[in-house]
Amino acid sequence: MNYGVVSQEQLEQIDKILNEKLIRIGVDCVIIIDMAGNIITAKENGKTKYDVYSFAALAAGNFATVDAMAKLVGETEFSLLFHKGTECNIHFSKIDDELLLITMFGKTISLGYLRLNVVEAIEEIRKLWANG
Template sequence: MNYGVVSQEQLEQIDEILTEKLIKIGVDCVIIIDMAGNIITARDNGRSKYDVYSFAALAAGNFATVDAMAKLVGEEEFSLLFHKGNDSNIHFSKIDDELLLISMFGKDISLGFLRLNVVEAIDQIKKLWPRNE
């Protein structure tokens, strides 16, 4: 899918969605990246100490690796990834073929609650994101 140019107004609306749906429920940091690891936008809770640029590059590589593994087992893709740690967790979800939404959050948020909010955020973002058909 080819994308048009994202306006400043659209980007601000996307940031508002990320803040309302994810940051306000307790997510530490949320990033939208393209599959090359370029950051489209990032929001955090003001206390996050993540290096989002390094994280975005590594996340894109991680997602590409898992995509290749999916094909090895006969799946077209694994559209969702989750890494659980003792204190920090990372949730990856595809917005579409070009974009990933990555949420970093602690143990105070359940995965189910996060996933529900991610799905709602992605639905709203898709309505704003420009496409060249």
């Protein structure tokens, strides 16, 4: 997948997928970044005040650290990460080797329901890129 040449139409379709699959169910913020921490797109519910640029850079570093730990224990990767807080939870999931989907959500959404929607969103994004 070559996301470096994402068309405006593809970005709009990705934003639509993120809105329908994640923001609509109550997710606070969702960001797609590359592994260097560059933001490809970000959507939020209109109520958050997250600094997505700082968050993206830190998230890329966090994922790289966990990836290195996976290799230390003999895994090729940990393709999913989850951090649970009292008010905010963060879910990381790889779209492919180059892209990471980060979802921030509150305690009103169950992790299982979120993961189901994340998997569906990622599948739709992969199909979009495969056909684009």
